[in-house]
Amino acid sequence: MESYFQFYHISEAFYIDEKELRLKYLQISKENHPDLFMNDESRYDEALNTTSINNTAFKQLKSFQNRLSHILRINDVLLDSNSGIPQEFLMEMMEVNESIMDLKMEPDAQKIESLIEDIDEMHSAFNNKLEVLAKEADVLEEGERHTLLEKIKDIYLKQKYVLRLKESLNTFAPL
Numbered sequence: 001m002e003s004y005f006q007f008y009h010i011s012e013a014f015y016i017d018e019k020e021l022r023l024k025y026l027q028i029s030k031e032n033h034p035d036l037f038m039n040d041e042s043r044y045d046e047a048l049n050t051t052s053i054n055n056t057a058f059k060q061l062k063s064f065q066n067r068l069s070h071i072l073r074i075n076d077v078l079l080d081s082n083s084g085i086p087q088e089f090l091m092e093m094m095e096v097n098e099s100i101m102d103l104k105m106e107p108d109a110q111k112i113e114s115l116i117e118d119i120d121e122m123h124s125a126f127n128n129k130l131e132v133l134a135k136e137a138d139v140l141e142e143g144e145r146h147t148l149l150e151k152i153k154d155i156y157l158k159q160k161y162v163l164r165l166k167e168s169l170n171t172f173a174p175l
Contacts, residue, residue: 003074004057014134025058077149085157119166126159
């Protein structure tokens with residue numbers, strides 16, 4: 001997988017200078033606008049390709065969650081987003097899923113609100129852990145980062161799972 005950090009010539013980090021990223025995105029967009037190369041087919045095709053990569057790279061790097069996923073993928077830590085979730089966590093989440101199913105069949109506003117609060121707390125806790133670990137990873141040398149990236153992956157996958165639970169709950173109990 002191509003590193004979008006390399007595309008923009010910026011350091012691979014969870015926390016980046018987002019203004020610098022935007023400036024590089026705009027500069028590449030301006031220099032490679034396909035309309036500038038209407039009379040040169042090969043350069044036109046190259047500009048289209050560069051523009052496509054630029055748009056994808058910017059989309060991936062401008063948000064923390066997408067940037068996190070990209071870093072895990074380019075470091076071969078996140079290969080399959082469905083693998084690697086600890087069994088113990090899945091068992092806990094099975095109970096939450098069962099509660100959601102029960103509430104779909106027999107709605108109870110108070111229980112729904114309580115479950116929403118519990119899920120929000122889990123999501124917030126995972127966000128906080130990710131922020132701390134990401135800041136720590138940004139200052140480590142490449143060789144020391146891998147173990148920490150594995151921890152980040154575990155929390156990231158758990159967070160995504162909790163987010164799916166939240167979305168499931170919101171389908172029948174919108175906030």
